[in-house]
Amino acid sequence: xxxxxxITSGKGGVGKTTCTANxxxxxxxxxxxxxxxxxxxxxxxxxxLLGLENRVVYTALDVVSxxxxxxxxxxxxxxxxxxxxxxxxxSRDKDAITPDQMKQLALExxxxxxxxxxxxxxxxEMGFRNAIAAAQEALVVTTPExxxxxxxxxxxxLLEANRIKTINLVVNRLRPAMVQANDMMSVQxxxxxxxIPLIGVIPDDEQVIVSTNKGxxxxxxxxxxxxxxxxxxxxxxxxxxxxxxxxLDAAYDKSLLARVRRFFR
Numbered sequence: 001x002x003x004x005x006x007i008t009s010g011k012g013g014v015g016k017t018t019c020t021a022n023x024x025x026x027x028x029x030x031x032x033x034x035x036x037x038x039x040x041x042x043x044x045x046x047x048x049l050l051g052l053e054n055r056v057v058y059t060a061l062d063v064v065s066x067x068x069x070x071x072x073x074x075x076x077x078x079x080x081x082x083x084x085x086x087x088x089x090x091s092r093d094k095d096a097i098t099p100d101q102m103k104q105l106a107l108e109x110x111x112x113x114x115x116x117x118x119x120x121x122x123x124x125e126m127g128f129r130n131a132i133a134a135a136q137e138a139l140v141v142t143t144p145e146x147x148x149x150x151x152x153x154x155x156x157x158l159l160e161a162n163r164i165k166t167i168n169l170v171v172n173r174l175r176p177a178m179v180q181a182n183d184m185m186s187v188q189x190x191x192x193x194x195x196i197p198l199i200g201v202i203p204d205d206e207q208v209i210v211s212t213n214k215g216x217x218x219x220x221x222x223x224x225x226x227x228x229x230x231x232x233x234x235x236x237x238x239x240x241x242x243x244x245x246x247x248l249d250a251a252y253d254k255s256l257l258a259r260v261r262r263f264f265r
Contacts, residue, residue: 010151012122026235039131040121051215099133106134144185168199200234
């Protein structure tokens with residue numbers, strides 16, 4: 001049985017879908033068989049971030065309604081043949097599928113794949129309940145903002161109430177310069193509030209927007225950007241490898257010095 005991991009946060013716009021797409025691709029590059037499940041019925045975006053939107057024929061809803069087999073709905077990635085996507089229905093809302101049906105799909109995928117990553121929608125209503133139905137583990141993604149951290153804290157409590165014991169933290173869109181200026185919460189601040197193990201710190205970077213618009217995950221680049229390297233490290237930690245966290249303060253100072261040098265040249 002593969003590992004079923006839900007990527008969640010509570011708050012919208014913190015980067016759950018971006019993390020799901022890149023983490024799935026990073027795990028596939030490590031030789032793992034990975035299935036990505038989009039649980040955001042009505043507002044699916046995971047296919048866009050993977051550049052697979054033109055290849056979607058059937059959705060998870062078609063599978064549970066008996067209109068197609070699971071194999072027919074899975075969209076295979078051409079760049080990594082170890083990665084597949086089970087898209088959500090865009091024309092239906094989150095009530096169109098039940099937690100039991102989502103659980104059945106996830107369990108069936110877990111029999112064939114090493115990892116099943118579930119992209120959870122924002123909020124804590126039906127979409128959230130669907131996404132966590134079969135989850136054994138959770139990655140809570142938050143940005144260092146008080147509203148996002150408070151929502152993440154609420155979600156951690158709900159995950160624990162649903163007997164999901166393995167919960168790890170991903171701090172996304174960190175800006176070292178703002179942290180140094182005391183204009184942004186630090187990673188330590190977030191950890192103290194949420195009290196769950198840290199598995200990844202992803203810096204804010206323009207390359208994230210570029211890769212999203214192109215449908216090309218950051219981890220596929222030949223020369224990995226800092227966010228791409230950070231997500232690749234999360235994948236390695238999930239695999240049990242001991243990987244040091246990137247010194248983002250030093251990386252920021254180095255990039256700032258490089259920009260100053262270019263200016264004077």
